[in-house]
Amino acid sequence: MLMPESARDGLDSFDLAILDILQRDNTIAHRIIGERVNLSAAAVHRRVRRMQENGVITGNFAVVDPARVGQPITIVVEVEVESERLDLLDAARRSFAADPAVQQCYYVTGDADFVLIVTVASMSGYDALTRRLFFGNHNVRRFRTLVVMDRIKTGLAVQLPNPSREPI
């Protein structure tokens, strides 16, 4: 039985080459991408659209320098909860995710339970955040604050597999 190709999940070397470009800069014209990967612009366009519909590409974003919009401080926070009861974890999860100061939130194994990356305008802004998210939540046992002195590398780019002949 043949799976309809339009629904297929695998990525071939063309797809990977295209992703590699778009991860770095999604404003490059399809015609240029086509020249680099040896496809027509139409073919590039079809592949990009499919990867978006497929969910391989999850979004297209402009990245803003936090310092230039009044959020010069980045902080990593490790949060430990009291109880791992599912409903309580979920409540914490939701409150972290909903806060606009929280850029990223990970639920992790190990000593900590959550790792948050937040941006704030000032330390008093961070103080307000701790009240809002941590002191205001009785399920938060403790949290550890790691103030970022240098954002050495930021981004969401993922390492792509070696472009082999076979789809993944």
Next chain:
Amino acid sequence: MLMPESARDGLDSFDLAILDILQRDNTIAHRIIGERVNLSAAAVHRRVRRMQENGVITGNFAVVDPARVGQPITIVVEVEVESERLDLLDAARRSFAADPAVQQCYYVTGDADFVLIVTVASMSGYDALTRRLFFGNHNVRRFRTLVVMDRIKTGLAVQLPNPSREPI
């Protein structure tokens, strides 16, 4: 004395409204953005270009789902160094930044020195990474591994100030 506007740094409420849209989706046509913020497409375009030249917008990226390209595991690593000698710190910084498995790297105050966010294909891939980056670097005293069970929120969007009348 009037500073040439083309070099000015401040963002007015139009700029902020535009950033707010582009942070979520930078594929929206300028005509549509213009309708939403009450500007012509040309004005939107000029503002976007200026913010890119200014460095307010640092990049435009497509985001790829790591799991769909063979990197299903995300790990947060805290790294503690032996010596804070500048040249040694710099060497560590560079090796972390250069590794394609390292998505993000922060230099932080507190117990840890670096916080890394890495994506890997498997735990043995992570093992290889620890050899490469940590055991292979004698300045790394110890590292703590926090395996991500749920990527609750990811992204690089920044909270924007209240669109007031005055430029920032």
Next chain:
DNA sequence: TTCAGAATGCAAAAAAATCTCGATTTCGGT
């Protein structure tokens, strides 16, 4: 109030994205 620089909207030009369609390639089954 006046003035100069800056930003705007409109309209045209240039470029890019999107669509169509016939030709080609790929792929599984025989």
Next chain:
DNA sequence: ACCGAAATCGAGATTTTTTTGCATTCTGAA
């Protein structure tokens, strides 16, 4: 190795967006 269905391709037509030029309007300082 061969065949046929299905997917993909490239080229060109079409639509849409981006970009530029220009006259006008806005804004802030004197």
